[in-house]
Amino acid sequence: MRLRIYLPIFLFTLAMFAELATAERDVRVLGLFKDRAVVLVEGKRRTLSVGQKSREGILLISADSESAVMEVDGERITARLDGRISSKPLRAPPQKEVQIWRDRAGMFTTVGSINGMPVSFLVDTGATQIAMNSAQARRLGIDFRVNGKPSAVKTASGIERAYEVVLDAVKVGDIQLHNIGAAVLDGPQPDQVLLGMSFLGQLKMVNDGRKLTLSKKF
Numbered sequence: 001m002r003l004r005i006y007l008p009i010f011l012f013t014l015a016m017f018a019e020l021a022t023a024e025r026d027v028r029v030l031g032l033f034k035d036r037a038v039v040l041v042e043g044k045r046r047t048l049s050v051g052q053k054s055r056e057g058i059l060l061i062s063a064d065s066e067s068a069v070m071e072v073d074g075e076r077i078t079a080r081l082d083g084r085i086s087s088k089p090l091r092a093p094p095q096k097e098v099q100i101w102r103d104r105a106g107m108f109t110t111v112g113s114i115n116g117m118p119v120s121f122l123v124d125t126g127a128t129q130i131a132m133n134s135a136q137a138r139r140l141g142i143d144f145r146v147n148g149k150p151s152a153v154k155t156a157s158g159i160e161r162a163y164e165v166v167l168d169a170v171k172v173g174d175i176q177l178h179n180i181g182a183a184v185l186d187g188p189q190p191d192q193v194l195l196g197m198s199f200l201g202q203l204k205m206v207n208d209g210r211k212l213t214l215s216k217k218f
Contacts, residue, residue: 027058029068029079037063039070097215098173108212110195112172114140119193121172123212125205127196130170130182136193137184142167144184153183161186170199175214177202 030045031038038047041056048060061069061076069078100110100123108123114130117140124131131153137144148163167180172195181198206213 027070027072032063032065032068034064035062036060037068037070096174097213098175100172100212100214102210109192110172112170112195114170114193115142115168117141121195122190122192123200124194124196125200127194129164129196129198130167130180131185131190131194131196132182133185133188133190135188137165142184148184151183153185155185155189157189160189172199172214175203175216 027042028040029037030040035050036047037060038045039054039058039060040046041054041058044056046054046056046058048054048058050060050062053059057073059071061071063069067079069076071077098110100108103109110121110123112119112121119136119140132140134144142148142165144163144165148165151162151164152159153162154160163184163186165182165184167182169176169178170180171177177199182196200214202217203214204217206215
């Protein structure tokens with residue numbers, strides 16, 4: 001399929017035109033918006049939302065104020081504000097992943113942050129939530145007695161009083177998740193913040209014995 005492209009650029013985004021001419025059809029982008037594009041297909045004005053296909057078979061893949069990606073006769077065409085046109089398939093962004101290596105004691109330990117504050121984590125897939133002691137919570141600025149829900153947790157030493165809280169943000173490497181459940185134990189245990197399943201359960205985990213690789217599921 002041969003395409004002739006014209007992209008005159010004006011002062012405003014809505015005045016950006018891209019003409020995609022083939023032997024069979026003529027497609028022109030008249031305006032660009034977030035998740036929406038106004039196109040002229042064979043002289044007929046169409047307003048398409050992302051995922052919508054025109055009666056003429058033009059599918060809008062994505063759109064923002066700078067570019068639109070359309071599928072025309074089975075070929076993906078990208079129109080950009082800088083005048084570049086590409087029919088190459090879009091590459092998925094690189095997947096974020098974190099590798100956590102075993103320490104000398106054979107445990108998976110890593111560093112990260114809770115609500116923007118630095119934290120050393122011990123990975124614990126047996127913990128249903130992130131868990132920390134009361135001193136650690138105070139250092140992180142977590143007012144668990146006011147904002148937490150009283151509860152009890154079972155530990156190796158018995159039943160301990162705890163408070164259930166929700167953490168605004170938990171980050172390990174390049175992976176950051178929000179609104180993560182945690183338990184604050186009212187005492188000195190655990191001596192290290194446990195990275196439990198309220199965080200790990202939202203990720204894909206691959207354990208090859210020496211290292212644990214975390215990545216987002218979607």
